[in-house]
Amino acid sequence: MKVLLLYGKSQSNNSLELVETAKRLGHEVATGSILDVSSEVSSTKSRFWLKRNEITDTEVCFVRSFGPGTCEQLTRRISLIxxxxxxxxxxxxxxxxxxxxxxxxxxxxxLSRAGLPVALTYTTESMENAYQRSTEMGVSVYKPILSSMGKGSLRFDSPDIAYNAWKMLSRLGQPLIVQEYLSNPGRDIRVFVVGGQVIGSAYKYGAPGQWKTNVAQGGRMVDEPVPDDILELGVKATMAIGLDYAGVDIIESDRGPVILEVNGSPGWQALREATGVDVANKIVKHVTSGGKA
Ligand SMILES: Nc1ncnc2c1ncn2[C@@H]1O[C@H](COP(=O)(O)OP(=O)(O)O)[C@@H](O)[C@H]1O
Ligand SMILES: [Mg+2]
Structure with missing residues (x-):
């Protein structure tokens, strides 16, 4: 098949693995940055180019990122895809x-519409409202609306620190996502789903003194058996969002498992090291054999 892989500003190891795997499986693969794709619409057809090379006959396009940019550039790229x-x-x-x-x-x-458990999450552009809500929550969390690898999320134990953060963030034009902090056993769970099936899972333990378990924040992935109900939650979350593959983060809170995020462009280096699963192979095979989201 003719396969195209689009990344954002630069190619990650995960993207490279998808490219190499697709080539190894006999596909014709082109790869480049989404910033370098142009398109044309006429009354009868659509055409696409990667730099100056026409890629209109692409059959499968892996999109790993919309890339960095202005609101207008991102609007164009989402429309392009x-x-x-x-x-x-x-x-x-x-x-x-x-x-x-x-x-x-x-x-x-x-996720909530699909009846799945999520953390109480308040979203606003008003620092006063954010302050009131985070104070009511006691311990609260701020999450950037677009973020990953634990970057930028903050935990507030003190309303005064929260107040200053809300003020700064709102001055920087950031939407304010205020989430309840969920007590947990110092770990959470990554469930990796491809084509509606769990292909791997692991526990993630935070570094000492760190409330986030992301490997990028010093956390560790450990291959320990995950209960079936949690694996099932990972599949349901992936299906609810409508993804072909996803890395779902689930936390064991006092009121049972809660889904923290469904990552539609997950990395798998740490998962592969922990479990030995060849994630890229599973993703490429699922898609090129006609599997649907
Ligand atoms: N509401 C919360 N309560 C407790 N811990 C949380 C909460 N939200 C996030 N975390 C911790 O922070 C980590 C990163 O949060 P997550 O929502 O997965 O965003 P990211 O995209 O940055 O990985 C989680 O894996 C978890 O360890
Ligand atoms: Mg996460």
């Missing part, structure tokens, strides 16, 4: 599910 879908290219992960998974606010209401 939707345009590819409209033109008949199989996009993985699909455009709107991918957008929703990128957005920590949208993820919450889609």
């Amino acid at each position: 939707e345009h590819m879908e409209v033109a008949g290219i199989r996009v993985v992960n699909p455009c709107y599910p991918f957008r929703r998974a990128r957005d920590k606010y949208a993820t919450q209401y889609i």
